[in-house]
Amino acid sequence: MTSQRLIVLAGLPGSGKSTLAEALSRHFSLPLFSVDPIEAAMWRGGLSRDHTGIAAYAVAQALAEEHLRLGQSVVIDAVNPVEAPRAAWRNLGTKYRADLKIIECVCIDQATHRRRIEARVRGIEGMAEITWERVEKRRAEYEAWTDSRLTLDTSAHPPERLLAEAIGYLT
Numbered sequence: 497m498t499s500q501r502l503i504v505l506a507g508l509p510g511s512g513k514s515t516l517a518e519a520l521s522r523h524f525s526l527p528l529f530s531v532d533p534i535e536a537a538m539w540r541g542g543l544s545r546d547h548t549g550i551a552a553y554a555v556a557q558a559l560a561e562e563h564l565r566l567g568q569s570v571v572i573d574a575v576n577p578v579e580a581p582r583a584a585w586r587n588l589g590t591k592y593r594a595d596l597k598i599i600e601c602v603c604i605d606q607a608t609h610r611r612r613i614e615a616r617v618r619g620i621e622g623m624a625e626i627t628w629e630r631v632e633k634r635r636a637e638y639e640a641w642t643d644s645r646l647t648l649d650t651s652a653h654p655p656e657r658l659l660a661e662a663i664g665y666l667t
Contacts, residue, residue, distance in 0.1 A: 502560065502594040504585050506576035507601035508634055509626045512658065516601060517573035519665070523537030527563055529556040530555065530573035531642060536623040539630040553581045564592035578587070586643070598645035599662055600624045605651035610662040632653045 503520060505513040521528035527658060535552035539545055553574060560570045576582055589596035603609035613628050646665040648658050 500564065500592065500594045501568060501597055501656065501666065502572070502585060502589045502592075503511065503569065503597045503599070504572045504574070505599050506582075506645075508577075508609075508638060509631050510604070510609055510616060511601040511603045512612075512648075512655075513575075513599075513601040514573050514618075515655060516599065516650075516662060517571050517647070518656055519655070520662055521571045523659070523663060524569070524571075524666075526571050527559075528571045528573060529559045530591065531575070532573075532618075532623060533555050533620050535621045536566070537592065540622045544658070550580075552663060553584070557584050561592070562586055563654050564594050567575065569594070574636065575638075576616065577634060579639060596643075597666055598643050599665065600641055600645050600647045601650050602647060603651045604649045608651040 499628070503526070505517040507513045517528055517530065520526070531552045534555045535548045538548040538552060543551070556572060556574060560572060563570045572585065574581065586596060588594070603612065609631070610628050613626060613631055616625060618625065646662065648661060650658060655663075
């Protein structure tokens with residue numbers, strides 16, 4: 497990877513975005529900012545759960561901005577379900593002339609997606625595992641993307657192939 501990049505992974509919980517974000521972070525030796533651990537840290541710090549969702553995105557954006565300001569690329573791991581956070585990433589990329597690369601993870605096979613959610617243990621201190629019912633609610637709220645992006649069906653291919661496709665997209 498030669499030019500400065502803002503790599504944003506998006507998709508519903510359990511779609512495979514965190515796994516892919518971590519693999520890309522390791523592969524390219526880039527910092528990874530993930531909204532869920534940021535939000536959980538806010539809760540552990542005593543902030544009310546009612547106000548931390550948008551704030552966690554703001555913290556991730558501030559961390560990303562600091563690295564972009566220093567000329568570094570970053571990886572973002574967040575659901576990004578609606579236009580507001582998506583616009584913030586676009587604006588950040590424009591501000592720092594970073595190449596914005598969006599990778600949307602989807603899990604087309606509903607049975608596979610549900611199995612993943614019901615079996616997953618992320619171990620984020622202070623954050624309960626999400627339920628399938630909550631994922632379904634998030635799906636109903638999730639707006640279709642209009643940005644240019646790579647969309648990966650994580651139910652159709654093994655993680656190694658998904659990583660190879662993402663690396664190909666980014667290089």
